[in-house]
Amino acid sequence: MQGLPQDAKRTLKLGDRARFLKSLVDNPKLTGAVAPSGRALARAMAAASGPLASGLVVELGPGTGPVTKALIQRGVPPSRLVLVEFSPTFCRLLAARFAGVRVIQGDAYDLPQTLAGLRGVEVTAVVSSLPLLNQPPHKREKLLDDAFAIMGAQGVFVQFTYGPASPVPLKSLTGRYAAVRSAPVWLNLPPARVWTYRPETHA
Numbered sequence: 001m002q003g004l005p006q007d008a009k010r011t012l013k014l015g016d017r018a019r020f021l022k023s024l025v026d027n028p029k030l031t032g033a034v035a036p037s038g039r040a041l042a043r044a045m046a047a048a049s050g051p052l053a054s055g056l057v058v059e060l061g062p063g064t065g066p067v068t069k070a071l072i073q074r075g076v077p078p079s080r081l082v083l084v085e086f087s088p089t090f091c092r093l094l095a096a097r098f099a100g101v102r103v104i105q106g107d108a109y110d111l112p113q114t115l116a117g118l119r120g121v122e123v124t125a126v127v128s129s130l131p132l133l134n135q136p137p138h139k140r141e142k143l144l145d146d147a148f149a150i151m152g153a154q155g156v157f158v159q160f161t162y163g164p165a166s167p168v169p170l171k172s173l174t175g176r177y178a179a180v181r182s183a184p185v186w187l188n189l190p191p192a193r194v195w196t197y198r199p200e201t202h203a
Contacts, residue, residue, distance in 0.1 A: 038188040042066040042067045045067050045129075045158055046070035055123055057123075059127045061084070061108060061131075063090055065098060069098075072098070077100070078099065078101045082118065083101055083104065084108045084115070111143070111147060118150065123150050126150075128159045130143075132167040143168075159196075160192045160195070166181070175200060177199060177200060179195055179197050
C-alpha cells in the first residue's frame with residue numbers, strides 16, 4: 001500500500017461492509033446496496049460469464065471486488081480484467097487489492113467514452129454489479145446497446161438483481177436480445193438472481 005494517499009489507506013483498513021455503507025451514504029443512487037455481493041452471488045456471476053477462453057472481461061461497478069475475486073478464482077488472468085468504477089476511493093482499493101488488473105475511473109453509463117481506449121480489442125463479456133433499477137429504463141437499454149457495440153454479437157452481458165423481473169425491461173429487448181434468468185441465489189443477503197443477455201441471433 002506504499003504510495004497510497006492517507007484516505008485510501010484508511011479505507012483499506014475498513015471492512016468491506018463499512019466501505020459500502022459509507023459509499024451508500026455518500027452516493028445512494030450510485031451504490032444501491034448496503035453490502036458487497038456475497039461469495040455465492042459473485043461465483044454465480046463469474047460462472048454466468050461463460051467459457052472466457054480469450055478476450056477481455058469488463059466489470060462494471062466492482063466496488064470492493066467480490067466478483068473480481070470470483071472471476072480470478074475461476075481462471076480469468078488479472079491482465080484480462082478491466083474494472084470500471086466511478087468511486088476514486090474504490091478504484092485505489094481495487095488497484096491495491098488486485099495486482100495486474102486495469103482499473104478505469106469513469107462512468108459506466110457512458111461506455112463509448114469510458115472505454116474509448118479499448119477500441120479494436122476483443123471483449124468477451126461485460127459483468128455488471130451496477131444498481132440498474134436506480135436508472136430510468138432508457139438508460140438501462142442504452143447501457144446494454146453500448147456494451148454489445150463493444151463486444152459484438154458473440155459477447156454476453158451479465159447482471160444481478162434482487163427482484164424477480166429483468167432489470168432491463170423485457171419489452172424493450174424483443175427481437176434484439178434474449179434474456180435468461182438464473183434460479184435464486186439464496187445464500188446471498190438479500191437473495192438475488194443473475195440475468196444473462198445475448199443478441200437474439202446468438203442466444
